[in-house]
């Protein structure tokens with residue numbers, strides 16, 4: 001079925017092109033799994049992140065480039081729900097308060113800069129950081145952030 005295969009390859013190429021020119025719009029975190037961009041694509045860094053029941057985000061420090069889409073591939077290696085929330089200190093505090101108000105009962109919803117990852121699952125979050133600087137990642141399931149479930153992200 002050669003024509004079908006070619007069509008599929010073309011679709012993947014279009015997808016990859018769309019990703020690399022996406023500008024500031026993050027990919028929807030809830031999108032169904034799609035074809036991965038070619039491994040050779042240097043324009044789309046993929047950062048593997050693990051969330052653990054030891055209340056840690058690993059690695060605890062990450063460095064990412066500014067001005068291009070970066071995909072965080074986030075795996076929850078634990079047995080309870082964890083989150084991966086990107087934001088500066090103020091945004092982390094805001095998210096912390098939101099979770100407190102919800103009594104910790106609400107499942108974190110996927111947002112442009114945040115995903116909730118169920119135990120054993122892997123989710124992707126693609127963002128473009130416009131400028132160099134620093135950013136935090138945190139999990140705001142009650143008690144986790146305070147216990148140190150956070151990571152420093154350097155954008156350069």
Ligand SMILES: [Cu+2]
Pocket residue numbers: 051055081082083139140141144149
């Ligand atoms: Cu957590």
